[in-house]
Amino acid sequence: MTLLITAAALIYLAPSVVGEIRGFLGKILPQDKIHLGLDLQGGMHLVLEVEAQKAVESYVERIRGDLKEDLKRKRIYAHRIETINGDQLSLEVLGEKGRFDEFIENNYPILEEINAQDQGKYFKVILGMNKKQAEYLKRYAVDQALETIRNRVDQFGVAEPDISPQGTDRILIQLPGVKDPQRAIRLIGRTALLEFKLLDEEYGVQEALKGNVPEEDMILYQRREDPKTGSVSRVPFLLKKKTLMTGEVLKDAQVRFDDFNQPYVALEFDPRGAKMFDRITAANVKKRLAIILDDNVYSAPVIQERISGGRAQITGAFTLDEARDLAIVLRAGALPAPVKILENRSVGPSLGKDLIDKGLKSVIIGGILVVLFMMVYYKLSGAIADVALILNLILIMGALAGLRATLTLPGIAGIILTIGMAVDANVLIFERIREELRLGKTTRAAVDGGYSKAFLTIMDANVTTLIAAVVLFQFGTGPVKGFAVTLSIGIVASLFTALFVSRAIFDVLLTKGMLRRVSI
């Protein structure tokens, strides 16, 4: 059995040591290499929080616009429709309240009346979103964000990314081998909400900047960076609040080059978007249409003529990488709500290599010292324990590869610690054997007695360490988890090597008569 397990460990370990196994053997043998954690191979660990409440708020804001128009059409007179507290609508209803209630119930079932006060001339009504609906929206926002980020990362091209939800509103992203973490963050974390809005050209921007912004208008800026000096200036635009179109109707976005070899992003709308764009451009010829991404005005060209082909473009002073990333986020779609970065750990590839070198060096030096020490202290028996120890290391590595566990820097520390502790079981046994010998027992009886008496002690001592390791695994994030894994595997492996392997060696030596007296 010992041989079998050792062979299995070696087979699992082989790909990590010799690289890919080709040909016939490659098909039947496992190919998994030891999986290195982000801290060792370099890469990025991100925890994002989806601000799901914002999804609810922007939904309410959209309803506000629709509600206003619908009420007008039905001739239900309502004033001052405003959003309050982020996700509630406040309005003043004139005339029959019953008709208003009926209208809301039939047309906006997701809204609920929170409060209504009779103010004599009018009713002051506060509407809020139905709780169930709000919860659904939030959950949808997180799911959608997860999907969108997955799409973006896939298109960005990262080998073996891990993107998974954590708790109710968090997303864990692991990107091994990312060389430019800042670029990755910009790509993943940006909301990428594309909007088309008309400029308000009847009213001066300067006047608006003084604080007199017309009710249905808003001010947004264009960020301009001077490529030579790196200084940033902001140009204000006065825009109509109403969004004519969003990036939802995009079919594709590609990087192209203009005549000056300057990259731009070419947009292609889906049939619905093409129709909308056709209608908008037809109705607003000679007016300026602003293209806005995440509240930053990219450009505001004059509509020269009706555009019916369903195509548009975003220009700006992009670098090629910026244009590429912009095309990726537009293709993958907008995040339904903004995300906040809670945790970001990135390690450059050279640091990881350094750490592996130092870790290996420590394993080797520590291992050699312990091996020598055991031989000096226990002589031949010590050498047997050393065989068990080396086997122990092979088993741990093999198990790591076989279980597809991740080796992290603390994980290496765990292995080194196991070296120190693995001898413990053997020490317990040998001390017992020495005691038995002192009582005058025969070699055979002393070895048997030593093993059987030490057995329970070893079990008890290791189970408690295992408890700590399991708790650590439950609690830990990335690197700490790696430590818990190697420690647990190490404990199990050292139990096995001490109780079975070194025992088997003793048995063979004793029964074959190669050993009359144990040197211990």
Add this chain to the structure above:
Amino acid sequence: MEFIKPGTKINFVGFRRLAFFLSGLVVAASIISIVLHGGLNYGIDFAGGTLVQVKFKEPTLVESIKNQLAPIGLDRSLVQRFGEKRENEYLIRVERSVSDLETLSLEIAEALQRGYGKDGVEIRRTEMVGAKVGKDLRKKGILAIIYAMIGILIYITWRFEFIFALGAIVALAHDVMITVGAFSITDKEFTLPIVAAILTIIGYSLNDTIVVYDRIRENRRKMRREPFGRIVNASINETLGRTLLTSLTTLIVVVILFIFGGGVIHDFAFALMVGILVGTYSSVFVASPIILAWQERK
């Protein structure tokens, strides 16, 4: 070779009053140090903040790094050398008070590249932890240590007796307090890997304690006529060889880690070193004598 000759009879339990006094003193010193420092020196894992590890091509000084950071208002951040001098590596740490953590590491990188040239400086590692996450991790860390102790309490009660479990837990609390105290006294940063180290110490120290307990259990059957104090003493003496030997082999590798492991592992190995020494001491002088003290009171 034998460190401890068979038949060694050191009167460990006789020292127990002195040992209790000494342990109490060190634990008290740990607590006082933590209080005087206004709590532990939490790393960004627990406090939140941004940490950037940079490697320079040419030797540089903390002062000149701070000068480069001055234009972006970070000249008061913590800059310290990391690892050995010839490696030219530095850690820059910014406290949580800076509101916009998300782009901070980028700003630091750009500021340094302006001063040292694009190839003169390499950003090796950046870590950003939001204050909220830090608080979560702190809670989880404490819970993990408590859960581990409860699990161990149950297991030992099942395998031995409740009073044994209690003795083990007191010894463990003692080890944890002193290790944490050592971090406070040396003003080292308390990070996530240190929690891992403490949990390892818990497992390790227990290992020692249980080996002695196991011997007490065995000797109680053999030496029925003897007073409990002598049984405890005999058990500690009989297992002393093993206790020292295992501590020594473990200590060998931990010291190697401490010397060769490099920056991140350095503090981790320091915690283990303290923990192993204290843990070995406590399984001889604290865990078993407590049981004896308890028995004598009755």
